[in-house]
Amino acid sequence: MAKRLLLETDKRLLWKLSYTMGFKGMLSVIKHKRRVKKGIFFPPFLHISIINSCNLHCQGCWVDVKAKQAKLDVDRMDKMLCEAKAVGNAYFGILGGEPFMHKELITVFERHPDAYFQVFTNGQLITRDIARKLRRCGNVTPVISVEGSQTISDQRRGGSDVLNRTMQGVQNCVDEKLFTGVCSSLCQTNFEDFLQESWADKLIEMGVMYMWFHTYRPIGPDPCPELALTPEQQKRVREFVVNMRVKKPIGIIDAYYDHKGQALCPAVTAASHHISPYGDIEPCPIIQFSKEKIDDERGLYETFTQSKFLQDFRTLAAKNTRGCIVLEHPDLLKQLAEKHGARDTTVRNTAFPELDALESRPSQDTPGYQVPEKSWAYRLAKKYFFNDFGAYARVTAND
Numbered sequence: 001m002a003k004r005l006l007l008e009t010d011k012r013l014l015w016k017l018s019y020t021m022g023f024k025g026m027l028s029v030i031k032h033k034r035r036v037k038k039g040i041f042f043p044p045f046l047h048i049s050i051i052n053s054c055n056l057h058c059q060g061c062w063v064d065v066k067a068k069q070a071k072l073d074v075d076r077m078d079k080m081l082c083e084a085k086a087v088g089n090a091y092f093g094i095l096g097g098e099p100f101m102h103k104e105l106i107t108v109f110e111r112h113p114d115a116y117f118q119v120f121t122n123g124q125l126i127t128r129d130i131a132r133k134l135r136r137c138g139n140v141t142p143v144i145s146v147e148g149s150q151t152i153s154d155q156r157r158g159g160s161d162v163l164n165r166t167m168q169g170v171q172n173c174v175d176e177k178l179f180t181g182v183c184s185s186l187c188q189t190n191f192e193d194f195l196q197e198s199w200a201d202k203l204i205e206m207g208v209m210y211m212w213f214h215t216y217r218p219i220g221p222d223p224c225p226e227l228a229l230t231p232e233q234q235k236r237v238r239e240f241v242v243n244m245r246v247k248k249p250i251g252i253i254d255a256y257y258d259h260k261g262q263a264l265c266p267a268v269t270a271a272s273h274h275i276s277p278y279g280d281i282e283p284c285p286i287i288q289f290s291k292e293k294i295d296d297e298r299g300l301y302e303t304f305t306q307s308k309f310l311q312d313f314r315t316l317a318a319k320n321t322r323g324c325i326v327l328e329h330p331d332l333l334k335q336l337a338e339k340h341g342a343r344d345t346t347v348r349n350t351a352f353p354e355l356d357a358l359e360s361r362p363s364q365d366t367p368g369y370q371v372p373e374k375s376w377a378y379r380l381a382k383k384y385f386f387n388d389f390g391a392y393a394r395v396t397a398n399d
């Protein structure tokens, strides 16, 4: 992996990644850990859905992609990013809809050279020219979602020629030496295709630097529960990821396990929370309930750290599972939203009935089953910079 970073990358981009994402990212987590010790919770990793619109229409998508376009304009982004940077944040996840449908997206990156942006995209709008502009910015890593074979991609994403257009986006990014990632939502229709060494080898050959396996979450207006993975399949994903990390020269990200292999929810640990295209502050992208907005006159930091809804969410989820409360206890989540009088932040206004319709199902937490990291690098990185930050022990101690 070190050889690839040295030989395959643009050194200016490698420096930006190492310093802004790596070093400053670590500092932001250290600040988070210090705040947590004082009972103060402000996420070092903000995930921001900058626009709702998308050129695709995926199964299991929770975003109102076909509703009237809503987006966070440059001024609101500037204010939010500056407030978050003021408390040490350096990394920002940019989601949608499809972020590259936002005409000012690159302006946002240009105006914040001291921050690093990971853009979750379907890649279809990343032309060679856009990739060139991203290279000029130097502070952007696109993580492009690939969801299956040609047929499966069209089916999963509600489009045509989806795979080719997405892979062209990947190629444009790699040709411009961007630090490029590929992610997939593992489900019944792509599981056996992606949980293969050959898939990792293909991405390495293409020049992709990291991969990320999400597990399909059957939520939203078109949940397709038949696509969800079984607990046995989720275990296979965890084992595959841990084994490939010591075998393949490609980064493999996950956001659901610590160095011991214990499951966690990044919203419960306050490592990450979400901002909707309407400026709503939400526990995470798929929990579309909110009590606060980014425009609150108290300012972003106070609004987050004083949120009773977010605090009660973290406590409730930590008390009931180390996994995903949306999947395992949708009923409890509904009660919490009702108790706080939280707004349904969807345009379709069906977030409550969608929760009602959800059946409880297993998520990333399989009590008694843990696969610790084999790689010393991931073990160290997670041990000090990505774990539960004491969230679950705190709840048990307070009981």
Ligand code: SF4
Residues within 6 Å of the ligand: 264, 265, 266, 267, 268, 283, 284, 285, 286, 287, 323, 324, 325, 326, 327
């Ligand atoms: S609630 Fe579920 S989907 Fe949201 S961050 Fe936690 S584990 Fe992930």
